[in-house]
Amino acid sequence: MTDDTRDKLIDAALMHVPFDGWTETSFRAAIEDSEVDPTVxxxxxxxGAVDLALAFHKRGDEAMIAKLKEADLSGMRFRDKVAFAVRTRIKAAEDREAVRRGTTLFSLPPYAPDGAKAIWGTADAIWTTLGDTSDDVNWYTKRATLSGVYSSTVLYWLGDDSIDSQATWDFLDRRIDDVMKIEDAKARINKNPVLSRLMAVPNRLGAAIKPPRKRDDLPGQMRSDQV
Incomplete structure (x- = not known):
């Protein structure tokens, strides 16, 4: 997919999505308005519109990553970096009604897995951009937890009419504080000699679980030793 063609179709679709949703009607209208060849x-x-909605979401992730890389986060606590990243991602959504229509689309059973994968991808993009180096079960738990925080904050934002979405950012801070309480509890368990011994086996099992690795032996890909 070329970015220019993708963006032309997304931008054209955004004129119709508030009225027709992420539907075939919007997709056909986007093709016509953008003058992109239908075959292309x-x-x-x-x-059609399902993949276009996913591309719209991915474009938001890309915009967030670019802004995070430009921002100076050096003076922030890590929980504040995460909150800043989620706020940045939501602000990158461009069109609240398009997000609302996407939420409706991906709540349908046939497309729910696509929606879950998109949210997971956003959480992964945030952690990766912030420099997460987890190499065990924490890689999964961090992304699963942040997926919950992100998705609940988006739903709150969709109904928020406060000035500058301040109520949403307050809601986000409360959700992150809840997550930090869990992390603090885990730290106390690890510091407690008795509890740490009880958790020794689960911790070893967790350490054996590794994040997915990108394969470099697939057709059309160059191995790292060939670069």
Missing amino acids: AKALFPR
Whole structure:
């Protein structure tokens, strides 16, 4: 997919999504308005509006990553960095109604796995950009927890009419504080000699669980020793 063509179709669709949702009607209108060849559009988005909605979400992730890399986060506590990243991602959504329509689309059973994968991808993008080096079960728990925080904050934001979405950011801070309480509890357990011994086996099992590795032996990919 070329970024220019992708963006042309997304931008054209955003004119119709508030009225028709992420539907085939919006997809056809986007093709017509953008003057992209229908065959090319179908090749880029085989499932039509569903894939276009996912591309819209991914573009938001990309915008967030760019802004995080530009920002000076050196003076922030880590919990504040996470909160800043979630706020940045939500602000990168561009169009609240398009997000609302996407939430409706991905709540449907056939597309719920796509929606869950998109949210997981956002959480992964945040942790990766912030420099997460987890190499065990924590890689999964961090992303699962942040997926819950992000998705609940987005739902709150969709109904928020406060000035500058301040109520949403307060809600986000409370959710992150809840997560930090869990992390503090885990730290206390590890410092307690008796509890740490009880957790020794689960901790060893958790350490044996590794995050997915990107394969470099697939057709069309160069191995690291070939670069």
